[in-house]
Amino acid sequence: MLKRFSVSLEQKLLDRFDQFIGEQRYPNRSEAVRDLIRKALVRQEWQADKEVMGVISLVYDHHHHQLQETITELQHGFHRQIVSATHIHIDEINCLEVIIVRGKARQVQELAERLTVLRGVKDGNLAMSSTGGELH
Numbered sequence: 001m002l003k004r005f006s007v008s009l010e011q012k013l014l015d016r017f018d019q020f021i022g023e024q025r026y027p028n029r030s031e032a033v034r035d036l037i038r039k040a041l042v043r044q045e046w047q048a049d050k051e052v053m054g055v056i057s058l059v060y061d062h063h064h065h066q067l068q069e070t071i072t073e074l075q076h077g078f079h080r081q082i083v084s085a086t087h088i089h090i091d092e093i094n095c096l097e098v099i100i101v102r103g104k105a106r107q108v109q110e111l112a113e114r115l116t117v118l119r120g121v122k123d124g125n126l127a128m129s130s131t132g133g134e135l136h
Contacts, residue, residue: 064120
């Protein structure tokens with residue numbers, strides 16, 4: 001069930017919000033507000049160490065000594081948090097590893113941090129998400 005409420009904003013802030021809406025291609029203000037609220041609530045779940053989901057992505061040089069073995073060993077150490085992992089060969093040197101994770105936020109963040117700081121990892125990212133059961 002949809003509920004309506006009003007929001008008062010300074011003109012400059014509303015202008016910036018409307019610009020944001022256009023840049024992000026939201027169809028209207030309501031969709032943008034809903035999305036921002038959901039994202040804030042997902043962040044709150046992560047901060048409260050609740051059960052969450054996420055995606056860890058790594059781009060790395062597969063020629064780097066022992067890196068693939070270290071990545072695999074770390075994943076085995078966090079096997080309860082890993083739902084799935086996919087390894088993609090980007091080119092002759094670079095690989096992309098995409099790891100879908102689920103568990104307590106702190107454990108998921110620890111895995112992401114330990115993976116992304118490895119020598120040879122060129123880029124690492126944790127995309128945080130949640131089912132947000134109470135957000136519907």
